[in-house]
Amino acid sequence: MEYLTLKFIEPYWYQFVDRFGEDFLISYGTFIAHEVFYFGAFLPFFLCDFIPQLQKYKIQPKKENTWKQLFNCLFKVILTHTLVQLPMMIIFHPAIHATGLRAKAPLPSIPYLLLTITCSFIIEDFYFYWVHRALHHGFWYKYIHKIHHDHSAPFGLAAEYAHPAETLILGVGTVIGPFLFSRDLFTLWFWLGIRLFQTVECHCGYDFPWNPTRLIPFWGGAHFHDYHHEKFIGNYSSTFTYLDRIFGTSDKYYENLKKQLKSN
Numbered sequence: 001m002e003y004l005t006l007k008f009i010e011p012y013w014y015q016f017v018d019r020f021g022e023d024f025l026i027s028y029g030t031f032i033a034h035e036v037f038y039f040g041a042f043l044p045f046f047l048c049d050f051i052p053q054l055q056k057y058k059i060q061p062k063k064e065n066t067w068k069q070l071f072n073c074l075f076k077v078i079l080t081h082t083l084v085q086l087p088m089m090i091i092f093h094p095a096i097h098a099t100g101l102r103a104k105a106p107l108p109s110i111p112y113l114l115l116t117i118t119c120s121f122i123i124e125d126f127y128f129y130w131v132h133r134a135l136h137h138g139f140w141y142k143y144i145h146k147i148h149h150d151h152s153a154p155f156g157l158a159a160e161y162a163h164p165a166e167t168l169i170l171g172v173g174t175v176i177g178p179f180l181f182s183r184d185l186f187t188l189w190f191w192l193g194i195r196l197f198q199t200v201e202c203h204c205g206y207d208f209p210w211n212p213t214r215l216i217p218f219w220g221g222a223h224f225h226d227y228h229h230e231k232f233i234g235n236y237s238s239t240f241t242y243l244d245r246i247f248g249t250s251d252k253y254y255e256n257l258k259k260q261l262k263s264n
Helices: 010-020 024-046 052-057 067-091 093-098 109-132 139-144 145-150 156-160 165-183 185-202 221-231 242-246 251-263
Strands: none
Touching: 010 024, 010 221, 024 067, 024 093, 024 156, 024 185, 052 185, 067 093, 067 156, 067 165, 067 251, 109 165, 109 242, 139 145, 165 185, 185 221, 221 251
């Protein structure tokens, strides 16, 4: 059953931790990992804008992403990352360390790692649905969440384009799963990489028919979330579709899909 473990990676991971130090990796290292995962996830979708053959998969083809929009988004995202997320990681480092999180810890088995990722997605999606839905009301929308809706035709970089308060509030849901199921930095980073790719993909503005996430039950994807940005309401979940289905907040989206199918 050796193939179900990550023991072959463990010595290299321990060398990596010894080289940079546990305290550095938990705070600054997590920030660097976040930047690499986030901008690395955006790069392939950014390149799609320059490939004519892929433009037929653009969800809102009549709305072009301009360089002005891109640089404005890039500037504000970097500002939020450096002035909100990085200080937050540094300030909460003692508390995070007190929870028992360690960089040099035995790596989980592959089945347990997959279980953690799956449960983290379910927990984050449930949290995100209710908080995101609340952010669409009154004061919360007008002064906080409306900023994220500057882009009615989103692109990958806009995934974390948001008010600092929203960044903090929604960030809580991201870390609940990993802290409930594990106490090792490797798992946290693994989850962070997958979650960041997922949120960037949801905002990418492209709906590719070969996307493997189409095989995952109740998966929303870019087309599902793009509708939320276009119409500013409904489709509140971050990942799945079942909560919106249950509470009727995706009814208009599915009605619109039926109309599109009939017209085609």
